[in-house]
Amino acid sequence: MNTFAVLKTENYDDETLYTAVKKHLEIHNIKDEVSKNARVLLKPNLVTDKEAAFSVTTNPRFVFAVIRCLYDIGVKNITVADCPGGALLVFSQIQEVYEKTGYSFLADYAYLNTDFTGIDVNSPDGFVNKKFNIIKAVSEADYIINLPKFKTHNITGITAGVKNLFGTVPGLQKPAFHAKYPLAKDFSNMLVELAAVVKPNFTIVDAVDIMEGNGPTNGKKRYLGLTFSGKDVFTLDSFIAKTLGIAQETVPTITAAKAKGFVDEKYLTAGDTDFATDTPILLSELTRADTAGGKIAARISTLLDKALDAVFMQYPQMNDKCILCKKCIVTCPKKALSIREKRVVLDRKKCIGCLCCDEVCTNGAVDIRKKLKTR
Ligand code: SF4
Ligand code: SF4
Incomplete structure (x- = not known):
């Protein structure tokens, strides 16, 4: 049976993060499933070139903690890769994005991807999308660790494990998907199919500082002090929504994953499961969810x-x-x-x-x- 964990993670201090990430890896026995020679891909959220303080991107110290924990278990072939949103790379070089988001120092410990060549990967039969074009570093990885920033989103309700994987699609192909699927329902179905193709082995979510309101880039920063983890990315999103008191019905990626039978309602929980929010997470005006009622x-x-x-x-x-x-x-x-x-x-x-x-x-x-x- 799957296990999902939530841990109180007070701040972005290196030792606090290291302790939390180490515990997440231990809970899920990650040491036993990653070979020391594996090419490990870390997929943070680098949607835009804003510094960590804005709470738009996955905090670089959080990514650093994951790298430290991988080093501890002998894994050193680590690549950090995400393709920023929209036309950002038309205007900036990826090195500028790493610089502005505070990721540059990670180059001393892991390879920061600069190649956004897309590789076609087939989807399983029965999917609407028969194939996806995803960045090479992702398609070549032996083991993928998905590292989302938890935020609200004006189309998909929240962005956590599933939505974060949209960054595996190169550059302007992302807006093209929005044009192809203008309805949240169809767009979310595409995201679920993409997530099933990328199939991250493990996901750890940065929810120490989150973004609420009109996310994913223009909402308000809020302190939550949590990190989440799990191997099954679809059920993990459902677990996170439940933990934070967000109605599942208001998150179309969860609805789409449930419709495909990807969400397993029976699972074990670990960590600080007694957590409860006093103030409901403020969703985007456009998703207009009722989290309190x-x-x-x-x-x-x-x-x-x-x-x-x-x-x-x-x-x-x-x-x-x-x-x-x-x-x-x-x-x-x-x-x-x-x-x-x-x-x-x-x-x-x-x-x-x-x-x-x-x-x-x-x-x-x-x-x-x-x-x-x-x-
Ligand atoms: S609306 Fe924003 S992205 Fe568009 S031109 Fe103005 S500042 Fe730039
Ligand atoms: S189609 Fe409309 S909402 Fe979408 S990017 Fe263009 S102007 Fe913005």
Whole structure:
């Protein structure tokens, strides 16, 4: 039977993190399943080039703690790889991203990936997506450790184990997926199929500082003081949602994983399972979950959301914080944005409401509005 762990992890001090990560590895007997010669891939969240203090990316000290623990068990062939979101690598070199996110020092201990060549990997029969193109370092790894930052997300409700794996898809293929699957349900199904193909061996989630509200890049930082772990990435997300009092129905990646039979409701728990949040996690305005009102209220809320989603769609409106960097323009999969009279303007007829523009904007310059669907 699977085991899922939650550990109180007070802060980002090296020794605190090392102790927590070591315990996570011990709980799951990781030492017994990674060979010393294995090529181990660490997959953090480097969605954008913001420093750790913003709580958008996986904290580099957390990644360092994982590397230290792997060294302890004799594993030294370690690669750190994630492909940032949207058009970021069109504007920056990956070394700049490592620099700004505080990852550069890790180069003394592991290889920081610089190759974003995609390799086609087939999906199992029965999947909508018959193959995925994923970055070479991921497809070549013997053992994958998924290291998400826990955040709320304006399309998938939360980003934890499953959503983090979207970063294995190279560059602008990511916005293309948003264009292909404009509905949260279909997009989430794709993420679940991708996660089943990448198949991380183990996941440890950085939830010491999290992001809540309008995540994944423009929400608010909040202290939670936790780390989570498990081998089955689908059930782990369900376990995390349960632990944090987030209604499962409001997280479409969990719904999609359950529909495929990937979530095993029977499991063991370990660690500080008595944890309880006094203040519910604030989800994105767009997912509008009811985390406080219990299951019935959450179901009513979800049904209401579905009805509203059938009528309304979200669209971006750029505010005065815009510095005209053009990242959103290059990222937009529908070419719905352009600059006119020194402002980013939207062609609403083209917009599909995927919010890739919001994800790639690191200036908080995208306000999200709702409008009646016209098609
Ligand atoms: S909205 Fe954000 S990403 Fe787009 S041009 Fe302005 S600052 Fe850049
Ligand atoms: S402008 Fe519309 S279609 Fe383009 S990235 Fe933003 S939400 Fe998506």
